[in-house]
Amino acid sequence: MTKVSEGVYFIQGQDEFLPDSHVYVIGEPESNDLSMVDVGLTGKGGYKIQAIRKMGIELDSIKRIIMTHTHLDHIGCLSEVKKEIPGAELWVHTLEADPLEAGDDRGVYGMNEFKGMCQMQYSLKADAFKFRVDRKLEGGESLDIGNMTWEVIFIPGHSMGGIALYNRPGKILIPGDVIYADYAIGRFDLHGADAGQLRKSLMDLTELDVDILLPGHNNIIKGLPSGYIGKVVKMWEPYLA
Ligand SMILES: [Zn+2]
Ligand SMILES: [Zn+2]
Numbered sequence: 043m044t045k046v047s048e049g050v051y052f053i054q055g056q057d058e059f060l061p062d063s064h065v066y067v068i069g070e071p072e073s074n075d076l077s078m079v080d081v082g083l084t085g086k087g088g089y090k091i092q093a094i095r096k097m098g099i100e101l102d103s104i105k106r107i108i109m110t111h112t113h114l115d116h117i118g119c120l121s122e123v124k125k126e127i128p129g130a131e132l133w134v135h136t137l138e139a140d141p142l143e144a145g146d147d148r149g150v151y152g153m154n155e156f157k158g159m160c161q162m163q164y165s166l167k168a169d170a171f172k173f174r175v176d177r178k179l180e181g182g183e184s185l186d187i188g189n190m191t192w193e194v195i196f197i198p199g200h201s202m203g204g205i206a207l208y209n210r211p212g213k214i215l216i217p218g219d220v221i222y223a224d225y226a227i228g229r230f231d232l233h234g235a236d237a238g239q240l241r242k243s244l245m246d247l248t249e250l251d252v253d254i255l256l257p258g259h260n261n262i263i264k265g266l267p268s269g270y271i272g273k274v275v276k277m278w279e280p281y282l283a
Pocket of ligand 1: 201228
């Protein structure tokens, strides 16, 4: 785990044959009110817990897990993490929270073929992704957590209820898989995805002043070139009709 800036820590995903999402821990450590943003792929909870411990952070200072979205590579190890941090709440956008509570895992696996493969690979039970959600987000909230303020921005398109977290004073954006730091955007062919919504979500992100871009995979960037998001939207717009 490395410190990205004041109150923002980065745990790199460990991709193998399936991608494992990055995890961010946000909040000032002295606040005792930290949040994990995403947890990662099935089987990938242990090293994240270790990484947090290694930084000298007490696990019970992590009060909540906020999901950018609930694809398997982001939520897969939630049970593993919750076992270690049983007190942590789960915060998810309402459009992905309701299916999670109902045990509807179409949005977790994205497509049926993948579901069968993963259930075999990880010996997952049929109800492996049924969770109670403690707080359902809508977008537009301003979260005062860990002595910082993070705005919730609803950015569907890659998934049904995707959100970004934005810290305005630090110009820090955590957009999940909607936009990456290497001129790529999230795929829009899985269950709950929508190209038109993704286009609008990307357009919304161009309004933000972003210096630090912390996506769900691959590189992270400090000192994002100005106009970066707009440039990426222009590149991909023809495919997002
Ligand atoms: Zn995703
Ligand atoms: Zn992902």
